[in-house]
Amino acid sequence: MHTTSNLRLSFDRFFAATERHRWELETDIPWAEVRPDLVTQDEVRVLRGSALVESFAPGYGADLLTTFAADVAMSSFLTIQLYEEFKHFHALRRYLHCLGIEVTDAEITQGRAERVAYDDPLVPLLKFGISEVFTAVAYREIARHTREPVLQKLSTCISDDEYRHLGWYVSYLEGYVNEHGIGAAEVNAALEHYQHQGLDAIGSEWVEHWNFVGERYTRLEPYRYLKRMLRGLVGSGVKLQNMGRRTSNFTGAQTFR
Ligand SMILES: [Fe+2]
Numbered sequence: 690m691h692t693t694s695n696l697r698l699s700f701d702r703f704f705a706a707t708e709r710h711r712w713e714l715e716t717d718i719p720w721a722e723v724r725p726d727l728v729t730q731d732e733v734r735v736l737r738g739s740a741l742v743e744s745f746a747p748g749y750g751a752d753l754l755t756t757f758a759a760d761v762a763m764s765s766f767l768t769i770q771l772y773e774e775f776k777h778f779h780a781l782r783r784y785l786h787c788l789g790i791e792v793t794d795a796e797i798t799q800g801r802a803e804r805v806a807y808d809d810p811l812v813p814l815l816k817f818g819i820s821e822v823f824t825a826v827a828y829r830e831i832a833r834h835t836r837e838p839v840l841q842k843l844s845t846c847i848s849d850d851e852y853r854h855l856g857w858y859v860s861y862l863e864g865y866v867n868e869h870g871i872g873a874a875e876v877n878a879a880l881e882h883y884q885h886q887g888l889d890a891i892g893s894e895w896v897e898h899w900n901f902v903g904e905r906y907t908r909l910e911p912y913r914y915l916k917r918m919l920r921g922l923v924g925s926g927v928k929l930q931n932m933g934r935r936t937s938n939f940t941g942a943q944t945f946r
């Protein structure tokens with residue numbers, strides 16, 4: 690008979706897949722072929738916001754590696770995930786540089802010194818796990834919509850990473866809710882804290898950034914996915930109605946705890 694822990698995606702398998710699908714910043718992205726004339730102002734806006742959100746990886750790392758210090762599997766995964774999120778920032782910054790747009794060190798370090806301590810691990814699991822579906826779909830759709838070939842390639846590489854992260858979180862959550870006997874009520878309570886990542890990174894631009902990404906790229910797909918996934922985990926009592934509201938205006942927005 691299988692136990693939950695047997696079914697959970699092991700770090701060995703996750704890491705093997707990560708190595709197998711790793712893209713090389715210098716050789717897989719043809720930087721010299723970027724065509725600035727094909728990039729729209731709307732794309733620049735989304736890429737700049739996304740770069741800054743990704744740039745917050747060291748700050749999130751400090752918070753999460755503390756929360757999960759005693760959890761070998763999760764802290765192993767986080768180490769790799771945070772490397773990849775920072776790689777996304779580094780690549781997007783370089784892409785913007787090719788367009789003549791600079792992201793400054795001052796922009797990426799503001800807010801990083803603030804630490805967030807999580808009392809209940811379910812809260813960051815949902816915050817960071819759920820975010821993966823929004824970013825995976827957004828980058829996939831940026832790749833699909835843009836006319837600029839290097840951005841198509843880069844966004845596809847990033848989206849593939851985000852889908853792999855999502856796979857880990859879903860598998861981990863499945864084990865976590867079984868192990869701790871977590872039901873829809875606890876998930877709903879944690880979801881009441883949910884908001885997209887990046888409030889700490891982009892502050893006043895946060896609402897506009899995610900609203901624009903939602904309208905232009907992700908639409909309702911992440912919500913449909915999450916409804917199915919979370920109801921599969923803990924049953925039909927899961928409610929997502931407040932999630933969109935919490936993350937599309939400043940009412941109730943605060944650094945997520
Ligand atoms: Fe990322």
Ligand SMILES: [Fe+2]
Pocket residue numbers: 774821824850851854
């Ligand atoms: Fe990710």
